[in-house]
Structure formats: C-alpha cells, structure tokens
Amino acid sequence: MNALELEGVEKSYGRLRALDKLTLSIPRGVVCGLVGPNGAGKTTTYGVVGGLVKPDAGRIDILGSGPFEPRRHRGRVTLLPQDCALNPHTPVRELLRFYARLQGMTAGEASREADRALDQVALADRAGSRIRQLSHGMRRRVAVAQALLGSPELVLLDEPTSGLDPELVARMRDLFAAQRGRCTLVISSHVLVELEAVCDHVIFMEAGRCVTSGSLVELTGQRSAVRVLLESPVDLAALRAALPGVTAREDGAELTLVVPEGEPLAAFNRRALTALLSLEAEIVELRRGRSLESAWLARDRDAPAPQS
Amino acid sequence: MMDRLREIYLVAGFDLMESLRSRKALVLLALYVAGSVGASFIFLEALSSVEDVAAEQLRVATTTQPGAMTDTLMQSEQFLDMVANLVDDRELAESLVSVPAMALFYGWMSLTFAPILVTLTSSDAISSELGSGSVRFALFRTDRLSWATGKLAGQTALLGLGVFGGALAAFLVGWSQMAGFDASATGWWLARISLRSWVFGFAWLGLTMGISQLTRSTARARAGALLALFAAAVTNAWLGGSWMKEHAPVVGDTLAQLLPQAYRIDLWRPEVVDRAPAMIMCLALGALYFAAGHAVFSRRDS
Numbered sequence: 171m172n173a174l175e176l177e178g179v180e181k182s183y184g185r186l187r188a189l190d191k192l193t194l195s196i197p198r199g200v201v202c203g204l205v206g207p208n209g210a211g212k213t214t215t216y217g218v219v220g221g222l223v224k225p226d227a228g229r230i231d232i233l234g235s236g237p238f239e240p241r242r243h244r245g246r247v248t249l250l251p252q253d254c255a256l257n258p259h260t261p262v263r264e265l266l267r268f269y270a271r272l273q274g275m276t277a278g279e280a281s282r283e284a285d286r287a288l289d290q291v292a293l294a295d296r297a298g299s300r301i302r303q304l305s306h307g308m309r310r311r312v313a314v315a316q317a318l319l320g321s322p323e324l325v326l327l328d329e330p331t332s333g334l335d336p337e338l339v340a341r342m343r344d345l346f347a348a349q350r351g352r353c354t355l356v357i358s359s360h361v362l363v364e365l366e367a368v369c370d371h372v373i374f375m376e377a378g379r380c381v382t383s384g385s386l387v388e389l390t391g392q393r394s395a396v397r398v399l400l401e402s403p404v405d406l407a408a409l410r411a412a413l414p415g416v417t418a419r420e421d422g423a424e425l426t427l428v429v430p431e432g433e434p435l436a437a438f439n440r441r442a443l444t445a446l447l448s449l450e451a452e453i454v455e456l457r458r459g460r461s462l463e464s465a466w467l468a469r470d471r472d473a474p475a476p477q478s
Numbered sequence: 479m480m481d482r483l484r485e486i487y488l489v490a491g492f493d494l495m496e497s498l499r500s501r502k503a504l505v506l507l508a509l510y511v512a513g514s515v516g517a518s519f520i521f522l523e524a525l526s527s528v529e530d531v532a533a534e535q536l537r538v539a540t541t542t543q544p545g546a547m548t549d550t551l552m553q554s555e556q557f558l559d560m561v562a563n564l565v566d567d568r569e570l571a572e573s574l575v576s577v578p579a580m581a582l583f584y585g586w587m588s589l590t591f592a593p594i595l596v597t598l599t600s601s602d603a604i605s606s607e608l609g610s611g612s613v614r615f616a617l618f619r620t621d622r623l624s625w626a627t628g629k630l631a632g633q634t635a636l637l638g639l640g641v642f643g644g645a646l647a648a649f650l651v652g653w654s655q656m657a658g659f660d661a662s663a664t665g666w667w668l669a670r671i672s673l674r675s676w677v678f679g680f681a682w683l684g685l686t687m688g689i690s691q692l693t694r695s696t697a698r699a700r701a702g703a704l705l706a707l708f709a710a711a712v713t714n715a716w717l718g719g720s721w722m723k724e725h726a727p728v729v730g731d732t733l734a735q736l737l738p739q740a741y742r743i744d745l746w747r748p749e750v751v752d753r754a755p756a757m758i759m760c761l762a763l764g765a766l767y768f769a770a771g772h773a774v775f776s777r778r779d780s
Contacts, residue, residue, distance in 0.1 A: 224778075241621065260492075272620050
C-alpha cells in the first residue's frame with residue numbers, strides 16, 4: 171500500500187495554475203525527495219495533502235484512509251511548512267508539549283515526547299527559551315522537532331534544512347535517514363546533493379505536474395551505468411574495442427559506461443577498470459550511475475509522454 | 479464531542495498564555511486596569527465635589543473623605559427622578575440607585591470601554607497567525623472550528639481578566655478612599671456587574687474575532703474591527719433616531735436587535751428573568767458574528 175496517492179489533483183490561484191492534474195504515488199516506508207524549480211507546486215502539494223489548501227479537483231488518499239481529516243490523521247501525518255513562523259512568545263518545550271497534546275497525548279507523554287524531539291534536533295539546552303530568542307536556524311530545528319513528535323506514519327518536510335549550517339545539515343540528514351522504514355518521509359529541497367544522500371525515492375515536479383518519479387537507483391541509473399570522471403579525455407574508440415558490448419559516452423572529462431543487461435555490476439566494474447587502466451586513463455572518480463542533478467537536468471529527455 | 483472540547487480547551491489555554499506573554503496584551507490590560515484606577519479616582523473627586531455642594535446647601539459640615547453623603551444623595555427622591563428620566567424606566571432607576579456608587583460607576587465604565595478593549599487586544603488574534611503561518615502547525619492536529627473556537631475562548635478569558643481586574647482595581651480604590659465603604663455590597667455588585675460587562679464584551683469580541691478570520695493582515699483586521707465598532711455606534715444612533723422612529727419604527731427596532739447596544743440598558747435590570755434575555759442575546763450575537771467570519775475562514779486556504 172502506498173503512503174500517499176494523488177490522482178489528477180488541480181489547484182489554481184486565480185489565473186495561476188499551481189497543480190495541473192498532478193498524479194503521483196509514494197510507497198510506504200521510503201524517504202522521498204520532491205524535486206522541482208521554484209513555482210513547480212511542491213508547497214501547494216504539501217498544502218493539499220495536509221488539508222491546508224483546498225484542491226479544485228482530483229483524488230487524494232493518505233495512508234489508505236482518504237483525504238486529510240484532522241481527527242483521523244492527527245499524529246499520523248505531520249508537516250514542516252516552509253517559511254512559517256512559530257508562536258514567538260512561547261518557550262520551546264511548552265510549544266512542543268502543546269502540539270503533542272493536540273495530537274492526543276497526555277500531559278506526561280507530551281512532556282517526554284517534547285524532550286525526545288528536542289534532543290533529536292540538538293536543542294535540549296534551549297528548551298526554556300522563547301521562540302523569539304532563538305536564531306533562524308534554531309527555529310527551523312524546532313519546526314523539524316514538531317514534525318517528529320509521536321510516531322507519525324507520514325512526515326512532510328518542506329525545505330527542512332534551509333538556513334542551517336553545514337554541521338546541522340549533516341545531523342538532520344542522519345536524523346532523516348534514521349526514519350527510513352519507521353515512517354514515510356517526503357522532503358522537498360533545492361539542494362539535490364543533500365536529497366541524493368538521504369532519499370531512496372524521487373519525484374520530479376515541474377509546472378504543477380509530476381514529470382518523473384521512481385526509485386533513486388532507477389532515476390540515476392545506479393544499476394545500469396558507471397560514471398567515470400577523468401583528468402583528461404580517453405581514446406573512446408580504443409575503449410569501445412576493449413569493452414565489447416558496452417555503450418560508452420563521453421562528455422568532456424566525464425565518461426558514462428552503460429552496463430550490459432544481465433551483467434553483474436561488480437564484474438562489470440572489474441572489466442571496465444581493467445580496460446581504462448590499460449589505456450592509461452587518469453581516473454579521478456568512479457561512481458555508480460549519474461548524479462541526481464544530472465538526472466534532473468536530463469528530465470526532459472528521459473521523461474515519459476506528458477500526462478493527459 | 480469530547481475530543482473537540484479537549485482541543486478547544488487546549489487551544490484556549492495556549493492562546494491565553496501566549497496573549498499574556500506578549501507585551502501588547504499585557505500592556506493593554508495594564509492600561510485598562512490603570513484606566514480603571516484613574517477613572518475611579520476622578521469619580522471620587524467628582525463625588526467629593528458634589529458632596530461639598532450638597533453639604534453647603536444643607537448647611538452641614540463638609541466631609542473629609544468622599545462617600546460619606548453618597549447614600550443619602552442616591553436615595554433622595556430628586557436623584558431617583560433624575561435617573562428615572564435618564565433611563566426612562568422607574569423600576570430600573572430604583573434598582574440602579576440601590577447599587578453602590580463605585581459599582582455603578584465601574585459598570586458604566588466597563589460597559590463603555592470593554593468593546594474598545596477587545597478591539598485592541600483581540601483583533602489580530604487569528605489574523606496574525608494566518609499571516610505568520612503559525613496556524614499551519616496547529617491545523618495539522620485539530621480542525622479549523624476547534625482551533626478558532628479555542629482562540630475565541632482564550633480571548634474571552636483574556637477579556638474576563640481585564641474586566642474583573644479592573645473591577646478589583648476599582649474596589650481597592652473605593653476601599654482605600656471612600657468613607658463608609660460597604661466592602662461586601664460593593665464587592666458583590668462589582669462581581670455581578672463585571673459578569674454582565676464580560677457578557678456584553680463577548681458580543682463585541684465575537685465581532686472582532688469574526689473579522690480577524692477574514693484576513694491575514696493584522697493591520698486590516700484591526701482597522702476592520704475599529705471600523706465595525708464605529709459603524710455599529712453610528713448605525714445604532716441612526717436606528718434610534720427620530721427619522722427612523724417616524725418613518726420605519728418596526729424596521730428600526732428589528733435591526734437594532736442585531737447590535738449589542740440594544741441590550742446595554744437591559745443588562746442593568748434587577749430581576750434575572752428581565753436580564754437573562756439581554757445576556758443570552760449578547761452571547762448569541764457574539765457567536766453569530768464569529769460564525770459569520772468562520773464561514774469564510776473554513777473555506778479559505780490557510
């Protein structure tokens with residue numbers, strides 16, 4: 171069963187069409203990256219899933235129990251909205267306790283959950299501070315903490331690491347990765363390297379539509395191609411001769427080798443490396459598939475026919 | 479149902495605490511209480527002057543503390559006639575002159591200023607959360623009706639704090655400054671009158687919170703609430719004016735029932751059966767105005 175299914179969802183703000191018959195599905199238990207340029211409809215998608223934005227048309231199914239309904243989904247679905255301010259005058263711990271209690275927890279459970287969530291985002295020492303006394307990055311971490319209260323089954327995170335320093339970004343990445351299998355995480359971000367490190371499922375959105383979706387392995391070709399970064403170009407004809415049956419493409423210093431169907435990746439790597447070394451290629455980096463950024467940039471070429 | 483009540487209670491408690499923590503609400507409440515103290519002192523000064531004039535006319539010794547002659551003055555036939563002319567109701571006038579002077583004054587003051595207090599403290603209670611987006615953190619956990627009703631309940635509690643706090647301030651001024659101050663009677667009447675002001679203020683709070691649900695802009699919400707307050711005053715004056723009484727008295731009277739001012743005098747009536755309809759109407763009007771705003775809020779994107 172999928173954690174989230176959207177079918178033909180439409181939403182317009184006046185003349186602006188934010189979602190254009192959006193259809194997508196996200197399997198349970200994955201960490202899913204939602205990728206798209208500004209105005210692609212990512213935030214609106216979060217809004218319609220969370221019941222904050224009323225869709226004009228379409229079907230939404232969350233955790234197999236229909237569209238969002240607060241009493242049915244509270245505590246099961248949580249959201250980190252983008253650019254939303256937390257109540258400024260409330261101490262951090264009290265704010266989290268309030269949200270936890272609204273999710274249905276008792277006072278004792280809410281206190282324990284608030285402490286646990288604050289610990290997860292490394293803010294236990296600021297539990298008594300008021301929101302307005304925190305820096306932007308700290309406020310963002312409190313916002314992340316509220317999304318992880320309890321045991322949510324679906325967590326929607328809109329730009330969760332914006333404004334965080336590199337160390338905290340890494341910590342958040344580990345935190346999100348640790349949720350894999352426990353719940354379904356949907357993360358939107360412009361930092362594709364970050365998404366690539368944590369996601370196992372990716373959705374590309376553009377102009378309110380889903381352009382491409384699938385597992386990270388599929389989209390980046392991690393089982394079907396090897397990318398080799400070279401100091402200087404290699405003799406492509408000689409390489410093709412040394413690797414019969416292998417498609418080789420060269421783009422400047424980057425060489426892409428497509429793994430023949432049925433050949434184990436480890437065996438192919440051995441064969442390819444041997445051939446490259448015999449040609450005295452100066453190898454800088456070797457990685458499976460292409461980067462998520464390359465996949466995103468190649469989305470038009472790779473995308474299936476547009477949805478009707 | 480119990481779930482909803484629990485959520486309303488949680489939101490109300492949170493909202494009240496957040497309001498008290500914000501400097502704006504605290505300052506406004508403090509100003510209201512300080513205003514109550516100041517007005518009470520001014521009232522006592524005026525009372526003292528009236529007593530001096532009365533003492534001179536009666537050729538008796540003047541009093542050092544105001545209030546010594548107040549009972550005598552208030553129970554005189556001339557004073558009763560004057561009040562009866564003012565409220566156009568002899569029975570009501572008799573009940574009013576039996577109210578301790580300080581309670582009577584505070585009742586007038588709180589019924590006059592409670593609408594302004596709620597406009598200033600509560601007009602942005604919902605619009606500020608819509609504007610900042612903080613509402614989104616809550617609406618994932620509770621439905622819009624429970625959240626908005628909780629906010630209304632929180633602001634109602636804040637209004638109660640202001641009205642009862644002001645009454646306590648007036649009581650303390652009277653207790654420390656008035657001769658022959660009947661603490662138990664004044665305290666009892668202040669509590670009763672504060673409750674009525676609270677109910678009267680709720681009607682205005684419903685209007686203010688209804689408007690607050692219509693916009694994300696705190697400036698627009700505040701301007702809208704002030705405009706509504708002004709429009710209600712003008713409309714009430716027009717509906718009760720001679721032109722309307724002459725040309726369309728039924729229409730005027732009917733429309734006036736939709737404004738809280740129509741029930742202000744009735745809130746002073748001594749008998750519960752006479753007073754209760756006015757209190758119920760104030761509560762109903764507050765709920766009606768709030769519901770009208772919620773009808774828009776429940777359909778809009780947040």
